[in-house]
Amino acid sequence: MTAAAPSIVDPSTGAHPFPHRHLLGVAGLAPWEAVWLLDEAEGWIGRAKRSDILRGCTIINAFFENSTRTLLSFEIAGKRLGADVVNMTVGASSVKKGETLLDTALTLNAMHPQALVIRHGASGAVQLISEKVDCPVLNAGDGRHEHPTQALLDALTIRRRKGRIEGLTVAICGDILHSRVARSNFALLGSLGAKVRAVAPPTLLGDAVDRLVVDCFTSMDEGLADADVVMMLRLQRERMTGGYVPSPREYFRFYGLTADRLKHAKADVLVMHPGPMNRGVEIDSAVADDIVRSGVTEQVEMGVAVRMACLDVLTRNQRGVAGW
Numbered sequence: 549m550t551a552a553a554p555s556i557v558d559p560s561t562g563a564h565p566f567p568h569r570h571l572l573g574v575a576g577l578a579p580w581e582a583v584w585l586l587d588e589a590e591g592w593i594g595r596a597k598r599s600d601i602l603r604g605c606t607i608i609n610a611f612f613e614n615s616t617r618t619l620l621s622f623e624i625a626g627k628r629l630g631a632d633v634v635n636m637t638v639g640a641s642s643v644k645k646g647e648t649l650l651d652t653a654l655t656l657n658a659m660h661p662q663a664l665v666i667r668h669g670a671s672g673a674v675q676l677i678s679e680k681v682d683c684p685v686l687n688a689g690d691g692r693h694e695h696p697t698q699a700l701l702d703a704l705t706i707r708r709r710k711g712r713i714e715g716l717t718v719a720i721c722g723d724i725l726h727s728r729v730a731r732s733n734f735a736l737l738g739s740l741g742a743k744v745r746a747v748a749p750p751t752l753l754g755d756a757v758d759r760l761v762v763d764c765f766t767s768m769d770e771g772l773a774d775a776d777v778v779m780m781l782r783l784q785r786e787r788m789t790g791g792y793v794p795s796p797r798e799y800f801r802f803y804g805l806t807a808d809r810l811k812h813a814k815a816d817v818l819v820m821h822p823g824p825m826n827r828g829v830e831i832d833s834a835v836a837d838d839i840v841r842s843g844v845t846e847q848v849e850m851g852v853a854v855r856m857a858c859l860d861v862l863t864r865n866q867r868g869v870a871g872w
Contacts, residue, residue: 625855699732714741722781747771
């Protein structure tokens with residue numbers, strides 16, 4: 549059953565627009581707080597010229613998992629705001645030598661950064677780090693738990709393309725079981741009034757989806773029926789320890805997004821993918837490259853704007869911004 553979403557209203561005049569020290573997930577955000585963040589991100593869209601609002605600030609991107617898009621996006625976001633950005637990848641860190649996560653957190657904290665951006669393969673690891681450091685922490689993805697900035701950039705892409713989120717039908721399709729992107733989008737889009745669907749083979753839905761406010765489908769054709777937005781997810785084979793699908797070829801046959809299958813959705817459907825895309829596995833190239841309906845490259849652009857907004861907002865207290 550899909551529950552009614554709460555109204556998106558400011559709870560009281562003069563309330564702090566974003567009272568959170570960290571951004572660890574979207575599940576804990578009130579709808580008006582998420583909308584306020586999206587509005588802040590709007591102001592950074594297309595701002596390629598370097599700003600100086602984070603001049604003198606140090607941002608450390610500590611990625612314990614491989615990443616291309618997210619790491620690059622956070623690096624560009626920090627540099628466009630004028631910050632000194634340091635990227636730490638696990639292959640070049642003492643973690644490979646046996647250093648514990650707690651020791652790493654204490655080491656990073658001793659360098660007195662103004663913000664830490666953390667990606668980790670274990671759910672809850674970012675939360676643990678946030679409890680041990682003195683600066684704001686942004687979750688760039690932790691295990692199967694959450695990926696908040698991805699959900700925010702997806703919501704911003706939808707809002708700009710469709711003019712709204714409330715009342716839209718959004719079908720999130722693919723490897724739901726292993727996807728932190730799916731979990732964050734279920735929480736955020738549902739709270740903003742979208743009708744969210746989970747579409748996947750039974751082996752990739754997972755038991756946890758039963759506790760989420762989404763409609764579940766194991767048929768792609770049924771799940772895509774009259775959808776306003778179709779968001780495809782990649783098969784996360786690096787997280788799979790068993791035979792979840794017979795083969796990539798069979799998976800594409802029944803769950804790949806093709807032009808014919810997309811006809812079940814609305815004519816003006818928006819196609820999305822958080823990347824990286826496995827062409828010919830979860831999405832056909834003709835659909836991914838459709839210049840009218842595909843929003844994949846726009847998602848990348850929105851990602852930089854959202855991460856600029858998050859870095860700006862979470863460091864305002866440290867920077868002594870008036871009224872913060």
